[in-house]
Amino acid sequence: MTDNLLILPIFTQLFVAVLLIFAWGHVNTQRVISIVGHFTALLVSIQLFYKTWHAGILTMQAGNWKAPFGITFVSDTLSATFVLLTAIAGLGVGLFSMVGISRSRMQYGYYAISHFLLMGLNGAFLAGDIFNLYVWFEIVIISSFVLMTLGGKKPQMEGAIKYVAMNMLASTVFLTAIAILYGLTGTLNMADLSQKVAQIEKKELVSVTSLLFFVGFGIKSAVFPLYFWLPSSYHTPPSVIAATFGGLLTKMGVYAMLRTFTLIFIPDTFTQNVLIACAILTMFTGAMGALNKTSIRRMFSYLIICHIGYMIGGLGLHTQVALSAVVFYLIHDIIIKTNMFLATGIIHKIRGSTDIRRLGGFYEEYPKLSLLMAIIFFSLIGVPPLSGFWPKIGLFRASLDAKEYVLLGAFILASFFTLYIIAKMWAEVFWKDLPKRPEETNEFTELPFYKQTLLVVPVVGLALVSLYIGLGAENILAVSNRIALNMIDTGYYVNAVLNK
């Protein structure tokens, strides 16, 4: 049913971003506007999720042109969940960046650009038209380019070149795929595409187009063999910006893959095998890449890649249990990855370094913070009953049902690798004694108490969300089961968009 509430998440972020541009240079005004904006966006997202959950799919046609001729915005349960997660992660990052970002970055438009980024993300999740999805993707990547290069130190610039080049290539491949899809079907609306693609006789052309989409989205979501830009660039910007990137940007690529491969293209056996093979290799190479790294940020960048493999593997299996597990994994992963990088930011503030050779003794000095970070890391590994455990069980069960034993073996091995990496990091950073270093000041204890709170509160808040996802897993499972049901039965989405 039609509902104009859909445009509100996008419009809130746009409005806040424009206000922040007007307050250019006034850091305190910007901080206040940004926090109010994040809270408003969270309220709007909760309202949207509530409405979508109770009323079914909501649609909105821009300019009141009927689908499939106009541009549609669609909020089904998957989109509404992602918009809500974006708002939660955005609020956490926004609170942390009040202290975690240097003053000069704040003066040069950090807040405005981060709100533009969140606007682009909301637009991408709510888009019902594939070219509109391309436009929102571009808004997100150009904001991320600015965030990546803000500050201008040499390693950041080097990382930025690789990031910019690969993302522009991904956009061009995506555009090529859209062009060919338009040539095959004559429409751009996702619901209409879902019907028209099923009617094309030449299945090889459809298969090739779907693989072009896989390459385009695969570069963005860091799938093997397209992920090599990520470890070269994600460790360079400050922790807050890395948190936004690691938690949200790669997941936007996975969302787009979920949409294309469940709604528009139904993968045939060959495409499923390609997805599963890429997922296995992603998990292995991502996990092995983290083994010899000595910087926490680089380790976590490789862990992002490793866990993307889980989601792509579940997508390749393409059963209802698998898709439900993938969505649950995404819900858990967005919160956890954002929180991991924020925790790294706190460690950096306290110790002045993220190199594990120079860190140590964290547990002795800050036992409560260590306990908090333990919750985050154990969730990542998948220790029951924390949030990482439930989607992994779903994925194991789905791969057993589908008799994909190599994939099952890869899932289990990747979990063991993650356990090893986190255990090694824990031992080096938290348990071993602090190595003797020349006098380095602890920036954290020098901050006034309210600033220390502002750094810790987002990590606590996101950890509480993770605890809820883990301990209240039946609610999350209800959401993800409903999403998976809508994905398998595409008629529901198509009817909601085209018949209203």
Place this chain on the structure above:
Amino acid sequence: MEYLLIFLIGLLYSSGIYLMLRKSMVKLLLGLILLGNGANILIFLMGDIAKGHPPIISKDASIFTQMYADPVPQSLILTAIVISFGLQSFAIILLKRVYQMTRSDNLDTLNTQEVDI
């Protein structure tokens, strides 16, 4: 006409990818520009090319009776050109900044070792 466009698209894509694989930063950027142009012409080709038939229904008919020039790819191309123009201008400034910092055009020199930020 289509054959000429297909040849041109192939040429643009291949030269774009070849340039992207070079060591020089400027050639990387030129490759991205050529690739973007190739994608735009591909979109143009994909809307069936009909010479001289504007998408306007004549007065006495109520539907299209003959082939018409599809307006949708034209708007797609315009959007894509504008977006890639914005991205390319950002990339140019980024390259200028990197050149100022490293004094070199060689991508292989961009490998600063572990530095804590």
